[in-house]
Amino acid sequence: MFQVGKISIEDINLKDKSFLISPTSSAKKIAKSIQKVGLITLPILKKENGKYKIVAGFKRIFALKILKQKITYAKIINANNLDALKIAICSNSYHRQLNIIEKSNAVLKLSDFLNEEEILQADIKFKLNLELSHKLINDIITFSKLDKSIKRAVAKDKIAFNNAVKLAKMQKDERCALAKILFLFPTTFSKEKEIIQHILEISKINKTKISEIIKEAKNDNAQENLNTLRDWLKKKRYPNMYNYLKNLEEDIKKIKLNNNVKIFPNKHLEKEGLNISFSFKNIKELEKALEEIKKIKETRILNQ
Amino acid sequence: MKPKKIYLNQDCLKNPFFSKLKIDNYEIIKDEKDFLRNCRLSIDEAKENLFITNNKGSFIKACPGTKYYNCCGYQILNIACFCNMDCSYCILQSYFKNPILTFFLNYERLQEELETKFQENKIHRFGTGEFTDSLIWENIFPISQILIEKFATQSNSILEIKTKSTNIDKLLNLKHNQKTIISWSLNTKKIIEEEERNTSFLEERLKAAKKCEEAGYKLAFHFDPIFIYENHIEDYKNIIDLLFLKFDDKNIVYISFGTFRFIKDLSKTIEMRFENSIIHLGEFIEGIDGKKRYFKPLRINTYKNIISHVQKYSKNIALYFCMEDDEVWKKVFGYKPSSKGSIKKILDDAVIKHCKLK
Numbered sequence: 001m002f003q004v005g006k007i008s009i010e011d012i013n014l015k016d017k018s019f020l021i022s023p024t025s026s027a028k029k030i031a032k033s034i035q036k037v038g039l040i041t042l043p044i045l046k047k048e049n050g051k052y053k054i055v056a057g058f059k060r061i062f063a064l065k066i067l068k069q070k071i072t073y074a075k076i077i078n079a080n081n082l083d084a085l086k087i088a089i090c091s092n093s094y095h096r097q098l099n100i101i102e103k104s105n106a107v108l109k110l111s112d113f114l115n116e117e118e119i120l121q122a123d124i125k126f127k128l129n130l131e132l133s134h135k136l137i138n139d140i141i142t143f144s145k146l147d148k149s150i151k152r153a154v155a156k157d158k159i160a161f162n163n164a165v166k167l168a169k170m171q172k173d174e175r176c177a178l179a180k181i182l183f184l185f186p187t188t189f190s191k192e193k194e195i196i197q198h199i200l201e202i203s204k205i206n207k208t209k210i211s212e213i214i215k216e217a218k219n220d221n222a223q224e225n226l227n228t229l230r231d232w233l234k235k236k237r238y239p240n241m242y243n244y245l246k247n248l249e250e251d252i253k254k255i256k257l258n259n260n261v262k263i264f265p266n267k268h269l270e271k272e273g274l275n276i277s278f279s280f281k282n283i284k285e286l287e288k289a290l291e292e293i294k295k296i297k298e299t300r301i302l303n304q
Numbered sequence: 305m306k307p308k309k310i311y312l313n314q315d316c317l318k319n320p321f322f323s324k325l326k327i328d329n330y331e332i333i334k335d336e337k338d339f340l341r342n343c344r345l346s347i348d349e350a351k352e353n354l355f356i357t358n359n360k361g362s363f364i365k366a367c368p369g370t371k372y373y374n375c376c377g378y379q380i381l382n383i384a385c386f387c388n389m390d391c392s393y394c395i396l397q398s399y400f401k402n403p404i405l406t407f408f409l410n411y412e413r414l415q416e417e418l419e420t421k422f423q424e425n426k427i428h429r430f431g432t433g434e435f436t437d438s439l440i441w442e443n444i445f446p447i448s449q450i451l452i453e454k455f456a457t458q459s460n461s462i463l464e465i466k467t468k469s470t471n472i473d474k475l476l477n478l479k480h481n482q483k484t485i486i487s488w489s490l491n492t493k494k495i496i497e498e499e500e501r502n503t504s505f506l507e508e509r510l511k512a513a514k515k516c517e518e519a520g521y522k523l524a525f526h527f528d529p530i531f532i533y534e535n536h537i538e539d540y541k542n543i544i545d546l547l548f549l550k551f552d553d554k555n556i557v558y559i560s561f562g563t564f565r566f567i568k569d570l571s572k573t574i575e576m577r578f579e580n581s582i583i584h585l586g587e588f589i590e591g592i593d594g595k596k597r598y599f600k601p602l603r604i605n606t607y608k609n610i611i612s613h614v615q616k617y618s619k620n621i622a623l624y625f626c627m628e629d630d631e632v633w634k635k636v637f638g639y640k641p642s643s644k645g646s647i648k649k650i651l652d653d654a655v656i657k658h659c660k661l662k
Contacts, residue, residue: 201585238587241599268589269600272631 002077007045009070012052012061018081019046019055019088021098021105023155024062031063039064044075044091046084052076055084056091082113086126093129100161101154103130104140111141139165147172150179160189166196170210177211185226198233205237244269251301260285261292263301274301305388305440307354307405311339316356316409325356325409325445333357343402347577350403351388354444359408364417367434372592373627374641376560377648378464380434383408383447387437389468390501392578393529396435398569407441411450422458427652427661433466433487442471449474456481459662462655464524468503470512476519482659485557486516487524490547492539495531499583506543510550517555522658528562528626530606532586532598537609544613553618557658558651561607562626565597592629600632607636622654 043057054061055077064072077084089106092098098106107130110119116137123130143151143161146168153159159167159182167175178199182192203210213236217223222232235242245265252263261278276293280286310330316322317332333339336357345353363382369375385406386396396403408414421428432438432448441447448465455463456479463484465475472486488509491499496506504512513523525547530540547556564583571584588596597603611623624647625632630640641647655661 205582205585238599240602241587241589244599244601270589270592270597272629 001079002044002075004042004073005076007052007072007074007076009061009064009072011050012045012054014054014061014065016053018053018109019085020058021088021092021109022058022102023105024058027059027062027066030059031066034060034063035067039072042073042075044077044087046077046079053084055088082110085109085113086122086128089128089130090126098130099155101151103132103136104143106130107132107137107140108144142168147175147179150175153179153183158183158186160192163189163192163196166200174210177214181214181223181229184223185229187226191226191230195230195233198237202233202236241268248301251299255295255299255301257292257295258288261289263296305354305405305444307388308352309354311353311355311404313355313357315358319358319409319412321409321411321445326443327356330356340402340404343404345402345404347397347403347573350386350400351390351405354405354407356407356409356444358410359413362417363408363414364421364430370593370595370627373629374625374633374647376624376626376651377429377646378434378651379428379430381414381430381432381451381463382435383414383432383451384436384441386435388440389437389503391468391503392499392501392574392581393564393566393570393583395566395570397573397577398567399435407444407447409445411447415454418454418461422461424460426460427656428461429464429651429655430461431464431466433464437467437469438465439467439469439471442474446474449478452478452480452484455483458483459660462659462661466526468500468509470504470508472512472516475521476515480519480521482520482522483661485522485524485655485659486513487526488513489526489528490543491527491529491531492536492543494533494539499531499578499581506546510546514550517551521555522557523551523555524558524560525556526560526562526626527610528560529564530561530610531564531583532602532606537606540606540610541613544610544617548617553620555658556618556621557654558622558624559614560624560626561610562628563598563603563606565591565595565627567595571596603628604632604635607632611636622650624650 039060041057041060043060044055045052046055052074057074061072077087079087089110092102106128107119110122114122116134119137120132120134122128123132139161142165143154146164150159150164150167154161154164159179163182167179170178178196181195185195199210199213202208202213217229217232220232222228248265255263257263260280261276263274263276265274266272276296278289278293280289310327311333312327312330313336314332314334333355339355343355359382361382365380365382367375367378367380386400386403387394388405432451438448442449451463452465452475455461461483464487465484466487466489468489475486490506490509493506496503517523527540527543530536564586566584574581574584584596587599587602589599591597598606607625614621614623623637625636630642633640641650644650
């Protein structure tokens with residue numbers, strides 16, 4: 001299917017990205033390696049109209065350019081564009097799990113030739129290692145329509161792919177307003193998900209635009225930091241639950257228990273009763289803790 | 305019910321009740337397993353396609369209840385599955401793997417199962433409205449009419465027919481011997497309008513219930529699911545006002561209450577099928593059984609308000625919660641079900657009194 005040939009680098013079309021799966025980054029590091037030990041893995045090229053297209057080994061070719069080499073050995077394949085693309089995907093996914101941006105590139109390029117079902121089948125049949133599902137393909141297609149800044153944030157692990165897909169489903173101005181908040185408060189993916197979910201739900205419940213919610217948060221000084229924003233959103237999304245639990249917290253605080261005694265409700269108050277935890281190192285501390293616990297009897301929290 | 309397409313299991317052709325089926329065009333299904341395996345209908349399509357077959361399992365099933373919360377001990381008569389009404393909150397949308405309207409024709413076996421129960425020396429409460437609406441099937445097969453007359457001949461069991469429809473005309477002249485309770489699931493005008501597609505209006509349900517009361521039937525009402533929204537308490541109180549204006553409390557055997565609860569998967573279905581609905585976006589927490597429920601203090605507040613309003617009108621009706629825990633019972637009714645035996649005991653006593661069971 002291929003033959004090894006000696007190719008002039010000038011004959012390689014460096015601008016063609018038909019088979020590019022991994023976003024290109026600096027080739028300086030690999031250039032140093034080639035300088036030291038030579039080119040270990042040959043790039044794969046495909047001849048088209050007298051020129052060569054890179055199928056795999058973009059970085060290596062760029063490294064050779066940096067090293068000002070004029071000629072390289074390469075594997076020349078005789079394949080149609082779809083087969084060349086499959087080879088390009090495999091050569092990337094063979095050694096490591098592709099990240100979501102690479103998977104996204106692979107799926108979008110495959111979709112020029114195949115429908116959704118055929119892409120799924122090709123993934124299994126040709127061991128492309130994309131680990132696709134119908135949902136992921138749909139999410140990738142949705143994601144591909146996103147603004148560059150959000151895509152870049154996903155590539156840099158600053159926004160989770162799933163969260164970005166949610167953004168992609170919004171109107172552009174709403175999406176930009178929300179993305180701005182996410183860029184302002186970089187956090188974990190789960191907290192990011194919580195912020196997006198609360199904002200979307202508040203917007204739907206109150207029939208309010210996302211941009212208006214964000215404006216309101218700003219007016220309420222809720223954009224001071226991540227925690228004030230999350231707290232404000234919780235209060236807005238679950239007002240009764242928030243107030244109830246805050247009041248309970250206040251009542252517990254009023255008991256003024258020592259630090260080694262803690263009182264807390266069951267999760268979401270669904271199960272009746274309160275829990276107490278305390279720590280002690282000796283009998284004296286235990287007796288002290290038990291005295292502390294007696295204080296609870298005099299408060300109103302047991303009557304709620 | 306007017307299904308677009310009817311499929312009939314070929315075994316049903318030999319069924320003694322086949323002649324009672326009111327269907328014209330149908331496609332014969334030779335291999336049921338294969339048919340169901342390949343039956344990939346959307347929920348909308350499933351509501352327009354009917355499969356008539358035999359029930360291979362038991363017709364009588366105990367209500368599965370749920371972990372931790374108190375159940376009423378109702379027994380399901382599994383006459384059919386799925387529903388052509390279209391309520392956004394309906395669990396049946398997520399319950400069946402390959403949904404299709406399904407009616408079971410092998411009534412002779414249901415009869416056998418019932419006969420065994422009728423011989424027992426204990427009270428049974430049966431209902432057909434768990435996996436379907438009880439009264440959507442009558443123009444295909446008069447199942448409720450047959451069951452009502454069957455129950456009239458015994459004295460230890462009651463049949464509950466639960467509906468959101470007004471299809472009661474054919475029931476009015478039957479000999480029911482007060483062994484059938486006809487019940488309506490009630491909700492506020494706002495919820496019926498926004499969330500209960502293809503069901504009848506509140507006034508129509510109450511009119512139908514009135515006709516049944518006049519025909520001597522005992523009645524029950526279910527406020528389940530109750531939704532919490534702005535001014536919801538006033539809306540539910542208004543229904544209660546209507547109820548006691550229209551009906552004699554002596555004819556109402558029980559009223560149940562249950563706030564909206566749902567499995568997580570239902571949220572996705574609601575978002576897909578009912579784009580404007582926000583019923584799944586209330587102040588929900590994850591209950592001990594894994595289902596989403598309103599935050600408990602909100603449930604208790606709602607129940608207290610609605611139930612105290614009922615109690616202003618009548619103290620003779622058995623009131624109960626569907627799937628609530630002891631704390632809710634105690635804070636609203638002032639007692640735990642176990643202090644009166646169980647919910648089953650409370651309801652059994654109510655049906656013994658109203659339906660003259662022995």
